[in-house]
Amino acid sequence: MAKNKLTREDALQFHMQPTPGKWEIQATVPMTTQRDLSLAYSPGVAIPCEEIFANPATAYDYTNKGNLVAVISNGTAVLGLGNLGALASKPVMEGKSVLFKRFADVNSIDIELDTEDPDAFCNAVRLMGPTFGGINLEDIKAPECFIIEQRLKEEMDIPVFHDDQHGTAVICAAGLLNALYLSGKKIEDVKIVLNGAGAAGIACLELLKSMGARHDNCIMADTKGVIYQGRTEGMNQWKSAHAVVTDARSLADAMKDADVFLGVSAKGAVTQDMVASMAPNPVIFAMANPDPEITPEEAHAVRPDAIVATGRSDYPNQVNNVLGFPYLFRGALDIHARAINDEMKIACAEALAALAREDVPDEVAMAYGKKLSFGRDYIIPTPFDPRLIHRIPTAVARAGMKTGVARRPIVDMDAYELSLKSRMDPTASILRSLNARARAAQSTVVFAEGDDPRVLRAAVLYQRAGMGKALVVGRSDDVRAKLTAEGLAEAVDEIEVVNAANTIHLETYKAFLYKRLQRNGFDAQDIHRLAARDRHVFAALMLAHGHADGMVTGATRKSAHVLELINHVFDAQPHDGAVGVTAVLHKGRIVLITDTLVHEWPDENDLADIAERGASVARDLGLEPRVAFLSFSTFGSPVSERAEKMRKAPVVLDNRRVDFEYEGEMTVDVALNPRAQENYPFSRLTGPANVLVVPARHSASISVKLMQEMAGATVIGPILSGVGKPVQICSTVSTVNDILNMAVIAACGID
Ligand SMILES: NC(=O)C1=CN([C@@H]2O[C@H](COP(=O)(O)OP(=O)(O)OC[C@H]3O[C@@H](n4cnc5c(N)ncnc54)[C@H](OP(=O)(O)O)[C@@H]3O)[C@@H](O)[C@H]2O)C=CC1
Ligand SMILES: CC(=O)C(=O)O
Ligand SMILES: [Mg+2]
CATH class of the missing domain: 3.40.50.720 (NAD(P)-binding Rossmann-like Domain)
Structure with missing residues (x-):
């Protein structure tokens, strides 16, 4: 059965957020100084122009041609929707471009040509030849597609491949x-x-x-x-x-x-x-x-x-x-192929068929939430199989070299296979496996702020993605009105609205709260107000009593306030061992920064606790922890009183005999950069750190927000750890996706 029900609204939102469309362009060279400008543009740019003029093959060395494919359509056979024209085909073509990038690290841009005339089409494409390493024709109807592809193959000296013909045939x-x-x-x-x-x-x-x-x-x-x-x-x-x-x-x-x-x-x-x-x-x-x-x-x-x-x-x-074109082009581009021939296509088909018969790695099982094995329901690899990127292009490249279409044959195939493995972004697999774990766990997550449209959207997405059950705290009529205003009227009957008025447990919750707070200045009326009227407290009470498996809140109020309220129900104070860990994902790397939520100014013992929680969250995310205690000094230089506690924290850990790597104090570049680490051969870290313990909450907040604002890093968290139950607090600027990510973390039982 089709499990993940998608609505029109979901699809339109996905294409509108965070900016219209599905991709953007980023520079790969620095563009900050006058010198950068002089190199990237005039006068420096003249030199590679002259080199390419003298020897056209060097275009593969000095420009992005060798890893750039155009996805070109005129929109005459858009999927099975018929002739929608060039403009309406753009979402599909942008989609193919991002698939190229995601699955095979091929840069790709989509081009929609407003013509049904094969001559005009061929002329346009032929003239664009110098820009690209390959041309992927898409959704052009028969019989014109046969004429167009044949002509362009004859006229161009780069691979021209009509995906709907040969990509489909291969799979x-x-x-x-x-x-x-x-x-x-x-x-x-x-x-x-x-x-x-x-x-x-x-x-x-x-x-x-x-x-x-x-x-x-x-x-x-x-x-x-x-x-x-x-x-x-x-x-x-x-x-x-x-x-x-x-x-x-x-x-x-x-x-x-x-x-x-x-x-x-x-x-x-x-x-x-x-x-x-x-x-x-x-x-x-x-x-x-x-x-x-x-x-x-x-x-x-x-x-x-x-x-x-x-x-x-x-x-x-x-x-x-999708199982074919990214890898066929990857292999073809890597040998600077003149064409993608039949032998390369057959090699691709055979490699895919062979892969499906092999044992499926756990990683794939994690991504799909079930064990796959060759049989009636698994006759072909799944698109998220991480073996595709190194198994299929190698087969294609070998076939291309054997049949003489390689301009630059690969000498060391083992090294090539290794380089293919390193092309893939490990952060994507972490997010994917979290989603799969959530799906397998089928947790009930309570979303405390059912009055916020972002939270409602996230709750609906959580449930529709098949992760489990979403409960939202709010008033039914308000939730209904807000969902309807968001174009999600049909979701009203899908998610369950919970509140003090419709629970049979209110008295139990109040008794529990009274017992915890009676000696802290709270009387029966205060308790009633908290349990019945405060959605953060109400959601926490549900969680404490096992009426939900995890909770998400914090989208509407500052996290410090929310944490204070949560503390009425759970022990989430600094001295209870609670810690905030934030995952920062950027350019294929993931680092955890901690404590981003609970301790304002931790001492060396707190810092050691924080390191232990950070390491535990790292393991929960599938990382082998390497902890660095950060400061502005490295191993005693420069000397500073402020760095003292960061020097002492590793010593505290020495006495605890923990089972993960840690070191400090050190600056952030020494923590993250293997070359900077070479200056400290005595360091106990065997590689770049992935858990960064920072001196104080303000430095944590500054680091995370700087990465987010300046570098556009993806931030997940702070993940609240050490509370004993999955309580996750997102920030007031969270997007729907951020809230959903926190729900996934809660659903996985990470605490
Ligand atoms: N799974 C995959 O990877 C792929 C799937 N496809 C799907 O294949 C379909 C065709 O795409 P494509 O070949 O590019 O399109 P084309 O326009 O080139 O060809 C469509 C063909 O389908 C025939 N056809 C259309 N409707 C019917 C019908 N109800 N009964 C019988 N024949 C019909 C047409 O017949 P006639 O000649 O008489 O007009 C024509 O021969 C689309 O649905 C597309 O999504 C395409 C590529 C990849
Ligand atoms: C998958 C694809 O290319 C199509 O349906 O047209
Ligand atoms: Mg197609």
Whole structure:
């Protein structure tokens, strides 16, 4: 079943926030000083221009050409939505660009050309050749796409690849190899019916035939029905090449006794009756996007013996070209290929099929919240498989070198494989695995501030993402009005609103609170006010009594105030061992900064406690902790009274015999930079620190906010640790995503 229900509103919000669209450009060189300007621009820029003029191959050394791919469309076949035109295709093309970056670290820009004329299209693309290392054509309808691709391949000296044709064919072939293996059938013997005789359909059938499928066993159909020999209506030369002698005229006729159905046509093109008439153990790839020809539920209802795949990410077996184009181009770019040829495509298909049969690493299981193993529901690797980046491009590059399209062959393949591994951003996998853990935990999270639209959105997202149950503290009519104003009216019935008026536990909560606070100047009336009217306290009481597994608050009030209120219910004071740990993610690195919430001016013993909590949170996030005690001096120089406690804290830890690395005092550059660390060979850190213990809360706050504002770092936290229950306090400037991240941390039980 499709698990993660997406609404139109979700999709539109995603595309609007934080800025319209899905990507932006950043400089990779410093652009701060006069000298930087003179190098990046005139006069310095003249030198590489002259070098490239003298030797064009050096464009790969002095410009971004070698890692830049254009995603180009005219919008004539946008997914399965039809001819929406150039402008409306832009979200898909921006999407392909970010997939290039995310999965294979290929820089990519989208270009939408407002023409249906193949000549005009080819001219525009050809003239852009010098800019790019490769051209990925996308969502251009058949038959024009065949003419365009063929011409551009002839006219350009960089890879030109129509993703909907060859990307789809490669993934379809990989999935089919494995599906047939599982159903005990051979490609030479099976009867294949393919619906949709366009870009994807023609290319799929051609590749499968080159891999052994027999012409007479393959029937192709389009909107006019079966493409039989002698048909004249709606034909073209590409369809004619696949016409067969057959009595079948409709798709239903063709599907009778078929072993394989491949759909690259449109939503709902296949009925349950058609599926029911197929041969035993049928293979059904309903690849139309965004909605398949038939859903897996519908297909399985009539044929439980079928292996079913779709193009979507919310069902098992996603047969989608996202598994192909990033890695095909990565391999091609890395050998400065002139083209992506058939051998490279087949190498890609075989490598993907082989990968799916291997043991799946735990990391992937974490990302998907379940163990995957080769079988009917796992015939093809999942897009988040971290092995793809080093396994597929190497296979593609090898095939390219063997077939002579490499301008710069790779000499050391082992080193190449290693360099591919290091391209991927480890922070992405941390966030992904937290999400997966939350999904597996299915925790009930109480969102204390149900009067804030950001909180409501986060609560709805939490629940819709299948993480568990979201409870929001608030008044039902107010929540309803706010959700409706946010365009989320249908979510009103999805999330549960909780408050003092609708709980049966109010008296229990009050008794608990009275017991804790009666000797601190609180009388019965104060207790009633706190328990019944303060949403932070009410949510904390729910958590304390096991009526929720985690709580999130702090979006509407300063964290110090919120912490004070939480302290009525939990022991979250400095002397209780509570600590705030903030994760800062930037440029593929993650560091935890602590204490960002509880201790104003910790002494050396507090600092040692803080280090222990920081190390524990690091382990919870999947990091092996290396703790640095930070100051403005390193190992006693310069001497300063203010640095004294940072010098003493490691000594306190020495006596505690903790099981993680720590060192200090040191400046932040020594903590983070391995070269700066070389000056201190006696240091006990074996690498850059990932937990930074700072001298005071104000320095913590300054560091985190500086990273956020100046560098655009992603900040998660402060994660409140040491309270014994997952209470997470976000900041008043939190976005919906920040609040959701805190809910995920709470849901994972990190405390
Ligand atoms: N999963 C994946 O990775 C991919 C999936 N696709 C999907 O494949 C589909 C086609 O894309 P593409 O090849 O680029 O588009 P094209 O426009 O090039 O081709 C579409 C083809 O589908 C046929 N068709 C359309 N509707 C029906 C129908 N109801 N019954 C039978 N045939 C139909 C058309 O028939 P006619 O010739 O008679 O007009 C045409 O032959 C889309 O849904 C797209 O999302 C595409 C690429 C990748
Ligand atoms: C996946 C894709 O490229 C398409 O559906 O068009
Ligand atoms: Mg496409």
